[in-house]
Amino acid sequence: MITLKELASKCGVSIATVSNILNGKSNVSKQTKERVLKIIEETGYRPNFMARTLRAHKTNTVGLIIDDIGAFSSPGLIEGVLNHLEAQGYKAIIETLRLYSKWNNSPDSTEYSNAVRASVDEMLSIKVDGIIFIAAHAHDIEYFNEYTGVPIVIAYAYQTGNKLPTIKIDDFESSYIMTKHLIQKGHKKIAIIGGVNSDKDKHESDRLEGFEKAMKESSLEVNKNLLENGGWSREGGYKACERLFKNSTDFTCIFCFNDLMAAGVYDYLYENNKRPGKDYAVAGFDNREMSDFLTPPLTTMEIPLEEIGRKSAEVLLKKIDGKEIDTNDIKIPCRLIERKSV
Amino acid sequence: MITLKELASKCGVSIATVSNILNGKSNVSKQTKERVLKIIEETGYRPNFMARTLRAHKTNTVGLIIDDIGAFSSPGLIEGVLNHLEAQGYKAIIETLRLYSKWNNSPDSTEYSNAVRASVDEMLSIKVDGIIFIAAHAHDIEYFNEYTGVPIVIAYAYQTGNKLPTIKIDDFESSYIMTKHLIQKGHKKIAIIGGVNSDKDKHESDRLEGFEKAMKESSLEVNKNLLENGGWSREGGYKACERLFKNSTDFTCIFCFNDLMAAGVYDYLYENNKRPGKDYAVAGFDNREMSDFLTPPLTTMEIPLEEIGRKSAEVLLKKIDGKEIDTNDIKIPCRLIERKSV
DNA sequence: CTGAAAGCGCTTACAG
DNA sequence: CTGAAAGCGCTTACAG
Numbered sequence: 275m276i277t278l279k280e281l282a283s284k285c286g287v288s289i290a291t292v293s294n295i296l297n298g299k300s301n302v303s304k305q306t307k308e309r310v311l312k313i314i315e316e317t318g319y320r321p322n323f324m325a326r327t328l329r330a331h332k333t334n335t336v337g338l339i340i341d342d343i344g345a346f347s348s349p350g351l352i353e354g355v356l357n358h359l360e361a362q363g364y365k366a367i368i369e370t371l372r373l374y375s376k377w378n379n380s381p382d383s384t385e386y387s388n389a390v391r392a393s394v395d396e397m398l399s400i401k402v403d404g405i406i407f408i409a410a411h412a413h414d415i416e417y418f419n420e421y422t423g424v425p426i427v428i429a430y431a432y433q434t435g436n437k438l439p440t441i442k443i444d445d446f447e448s449s450y451i452m453t454k455h456l457i458q459k460g461h462k463k464i465a466i467i468g469g470v471n472s473d474k475d476k477h478e479s480d481r482l483e484g485f486e487k488a489m490k491e492s493s494l495e496v497n498k499n500l501l502e503n504g505g506w507s508r509e510g511g512y513k514a515c516e517r518l519f520k521n522s523t524d525f526t527c528i529f530c531f532n533d534l535m536a537a538g539v540y541d542y543l544y545e546n547n548k549r550p551g552k553d554y555a556v557a558g559f560d561n562r563e564m565s566d567f568l569t570p571p572l573t574t575m576e577i578p579l580e581e582i583g584r585k586s587a588e589v590l591l592k593k594i595d596g597k598e599i600d601t602n603d604i605k606i607p608c609r610l611i612e613r614k615s616v
Numbered sequence: 617m618i619t620l621k622e623l624a625s626k627c628g629v630s631i632a633t634v635s636n637i638l639n640g641k642s643n644v645s646k647q648t649k650e651r652v653l654k655i656i657e658e659t660g661y662r663p664n665f666m667a668r669t670l671r672a673h674k675t676n677t678v679g680l681i682i683d684d685i686g687a688f689s690s691p692g693l694i695e696g697v698l699n700h701l702e703a704q705g706y707k708a709i710i711e712t713l714r715l716y717s718k719w720n721n722s723p724d725s726t727e728y729s730n731a732v733r734a735s736v737d738e739m740l741s742i743k744v745d746g747i748i749f750i751a752a753h754a755h756d757i758e759y760f761n762e763y764t765g766v767p768i769v770i771a772y773a774y775q776t777g778n779k780l781p782t783i784k785i786d787d788f789e790s791s792y793i794m795t796k797h798l799i800q801k802g803h804k805k806i807a808i809i810g811g812v813n814s815d816k817d818k819h820e821s822d823r824l825e826g827f828e829k830a831m832k833e834s835s836l837e838v839n840k841n842l843l844e845n846g847g848w849s850r851e852g853g854y855k856a857c858e859r860l861f862k863n864s865t866d867f868t869c870i871f872c873f874n875d876l877m878a879a880g881v882y883d884y885l886y887e888n889n890k891r892p893g894k895d896y897a898v899a900g901f902d903n904r905e906m907s908d909f910l911t912p913p914l915t916t917m918e919i920p921l922e923e924i925g926r927k928s929a930e931v932l933l934k935k936i937d938g939k940e941i942d943t944n945d946i947k948i949p950c951r952l953i954e955r956k957s958v
Numbered sequence: 959c960t961g962a963a964a965g966c967g968c969t970t971a972c973a974g
Numbered sequence: 975c976t977g978a979a980a981g982c983g984c985t986t987a988c989a990g
Contacts, residue, residue, distance in 0.1 A: 275740065275765065278983060288961040293985060303959055320741040324675075325983035328666040328966050338710075343691050343698070346905075353685050356712050365738070368680075368710045370698050396707070398617065399662040423617065537909050544911070563688075567879055567906040569886070620967060630977040635969060645975055667967035670982050 276319050284317070285310045296321060327401065335365045336590060337397035339390065341373040341381070341410035346562050347579055351408050351429055354583020362591055367400060369393045373410050381413040382474075390417040398422065404590045407431070408583075412442060412476040425593035429586040432476050436602040439593070441586045445477050448575050448608035449484030452529060452557055455573075457492050459616050461527035461555060464489070465500040467514045467539065468531045481531055481559070500525050504535040511538025519546075526555060527616070533558035533565040536572055536615075555616040559608075570614035578606050618661050626659070627652045638663060669743065677707045678932060679739035679747040681732065683715040683723070687752035688904050689921055693771055696925020697748055704933055709742060711735045715752050723755040724816075732759040740764065746932045749773070750925075754784060754818040767935035771928040774818050778944040781935070783928045787819050790917050790950035791826030794871060794899055797915075799834050801958050803869035803897060806831070807842040809856045809881065810873045823873055823901070842867055846877040853880025861888075868897060869958070875900035875907040878914055878957075897958040901950075912956035920948050 282289040287306060294302050295310050313319075327333045336359060340348060352368075359366055371393065373379055377386050390407075394417070397405055404424050407415060409431030418426055418438060428440040456464055466485060468478050489496050499521045504510035511530060515538060518528070530536040536558035543550045550556045551570040558565055561576035585604065592599055624631040629648060636644050637652050655661075669675045678701060682690060694710075701708055713735065715721055719728050732749075736759070739747055746766050749757060751773030760768055760780060770782040798806055808827060810820050831838050841863045846852035853872060857880060860870070872878040878900035885892045892898045893912040900907055903918035927946065934941055 289984080290961055290963095290986085291959085294960090297985080301959060306959085320737055322670070322983050323742045324666045324670040325966090326985075328664070328670055328968085329983080329985045331966080333666075343695050349685050349691055353712065353714075353717070356685070356710075357714075365742075366710055368698075368708055370695065372695075372699075375695070395662055400665045400707075563904070564906040564909040567909050569911040631968080632970085632977055632979095633975085636976090639969080643975060648975085664967050667982090668969075670984085671967080671969045673982080 276317050278319075278321065281313065281317060281319050285313050331401075333365075333401050333403055334363060335367055335400070335402050336587075336594075337394075337400065337402040337405040338366050338368045338408060339393050339397070339405060340368065340370045340408045342375065343370045344372075344374055345410035346560070347410065347430060347577065348408060350577075350579025351583040351586075354580040354585075355406055355408070355429070355587045356583075357580070358584045358587035358591075362587075364403075364587075364591070367397070367402060369396065379410075382416075387417050394418070394422060398424065404594045406586050406590055408586075412445070414474055414476075415440075425590055427586050427590045427593070429582055439589050439599060439602045439604065441582050441589065441604045441606065442476075443577055443582065444605035444607045445480035446484040446487075447605070448559070449481035449531075450488045451484075451608070451610055452559070452575055453485045453488035454491075455610055455612075456527055456529060456555070456557060456616060457488065457494065459555070461616075462494055463497070463500070463525040464494075464527045464529055465502075465518055465525040466529050466531070467502050467504045467511055467518070467535050469503060469506040469535075471503050477531065485529070497522075497524075504530070504538060506532055506534060508534045508538040508541070511535025512542045513538070515539045515542040527557070528554055529557045531559050533560045533562045533572060533574055536574070537564065537568060540568055551615040557616055561611050565611075566613070568615070573613045573616040574611050575608040576611050577608055582606055618659050620661075620663065623652075623655065623659060623661050627655050673743075675707075675743050675745055676705060677709055677742065677744050678929075678936075679736075679742065679744040680708050680710045680750060681735050681739070681747060682710065682712045682750045683752035684717065685712045686714075686716055688902070689752065689772060689919065690750060692919075692921025693750050693925040693928075696922035696927075697750070697771070697929045698925075699922070700926045700929035700933075704929075706745075706929075706933070709739070709744060711738065721752075723751075724758075729759050736760070736764060740766065746936045748928050748932055750928075754787070756816055756818075757782075767932055769928050769932045769935070771924055781931050781941060781944045781946065783924050783931065783946045783948065784818075785919055785924065786947035786949045787822035788826040788829075789947070790901070791823035791873075792830045793826075793950070793952055794901070794917055795827045795830035796833075797952055797954075798869055798871060798897065798899060798958060799830065799836065801897070803958075804836055805839070805842070805867040806836075806869045806871055807844070807860055807867040808871050808873070809844050809846045809853055809860070809877050811845060811848040811877070813845050819873065827871070839864075839866075846872070846880060848874055848876060850876045850880040850883070853877025854884045855880070857881045857884040869899070870896055871899045873901050875902045875904045875914060875916055878916070879906065879910060882910055893957040899958055903953050907953075908955070910957070915955045915958040916953050917950040918953050919950055924948055 278289050282292045405426045407428045412431050415433045432440045502514035504514035540550045558572045558574035561574045565572040565574045620631050624634045747768045749770045757775045774782045844856035844859050846856035882892045900914045900916035903916045907914040907916050
């Protein structure tokens, strides 16, 4: 491809002049500007990105480090990020860590931290202006030391200490909203199938708190026997449901902390000649595609992935521009999707 | 971050020597090599990617242009590409075109071609070593003129004339396999719900041919009354099914060209008190996540997305290295997933 | 308004 | 085995 130097000689001006035109400087006569612009058009000249940024110290590129692109949440988040980035004239360079497919979902392992660190190093060597970390679920991000030198924001996860901006869903509020809805539909005895019983999992603990708040507000009892964990999988949901029925049958509604486990509950119910949505109300969380294909379609909470992604990019660009942001702890509410299962 | 020059002076050698060490040249004494390596370790020095590639004319970066990251197929394809790229020491820079969300799925429009071209230009300005185009479905890619100068491969779509390598599923063979399976299960009168009746859509025409071949091989009649199109959507599948029943009831099985339309068929069947999988066999195509959550779970064809992605990257790197490839027309077979709907 | 020159951080012959 | 120097393709003061 043609180079600045060649272009300049073709135009009969210096490279400095062409460069000034390219960069919209106002110190060029209209006449030469037009001539040069026309020749640029004709030749299809495009400035060499590497050379330009080597000199200008600004790449207009942000690094996207992704836990796992196979996570159901990743495409929506990425789309949101990319949308905003593109609108602002930024590019994205992407790296995927394969948390699930390679590291068996152990974000706290040393191997994984090393992978993240290697990825960050790579991004820094590319001189990205900032980094967005796109998590597969709300785990605690502990990898980033302060020394990186470029702004980092975390999408869809959190960080103890809130040193970095994190943009995530409001698990507490969302669970509260769902529980209110369940109660309003007449359910007083609500069983819960959570994911993993762990303080490290914010999805879990926050949703539990939101649930309890709603129950208490309606003076309803939170029965610890009605709480099982299904490990976030369909299979796990099935087994948790089985355990639930062994402990008690004194409930009318099962609130699952994700849609996959709700599907497992459907499986169990059908297998035992109970009808989800009729004999037992079932609610999910995530609004995955499959939730609308269950029979009956599942009432669930929609996660605003695109919005979280967009917001993350927004915050990052603000930081890159040296602007202040209000808080590092940004939460976006989910939306209740009413279908036929409650 | 520390620079080569600083590093060299810290080590008391010239920058050329450090550079040689960095690039694994053998013309450095073991002694100084070790000393320098240690200091590199200590300082955490990383070469500036821009400077390096500006000089070396090789970026080890490939551009990924994506029709729409929201397409169900995109994450799998991207994952496959990234896997192979990473293993070979390549990076990916990504750009998404939003065929669905912005351009309303009109890949043949001028606006869309322009967007693609702008994207390619951008990639060229970044000096990527090659480009992979990741399509959302098998449309005809006509955008790329020969002049780009870097190798391009197309994943999940085709190109009339086969000037560029395309890696896609074998629609003909896959449809043939499914039809054989249906026949083997005892079905002689099979209805088809296709997507869009268009020669431009290879998925459609190839699958139809595969179907017909299998039918003919078993001396079964292909009844044109038993063919409807559902526009690839759930809603469309529902309506196509409705039309089907208006025309005839003389069939025992409905083969839908994607899972979404099969779900629409389920909807119609349930609404009319017929049981999918019992009264009528239903088969899908894609093996989307939701297909396993239908009641009963759907028999379908699994698309080897990861493999298509990997193969695309493989072919691209071969081209980048100037190696020959056997053919530009690469097809990967799908796998039959037997569930309960047939 | 225009251009000569320095320099961004590297790699690569080449000389010693 | 080691280093001085040219140059990749740009931008940015600065002089005129």
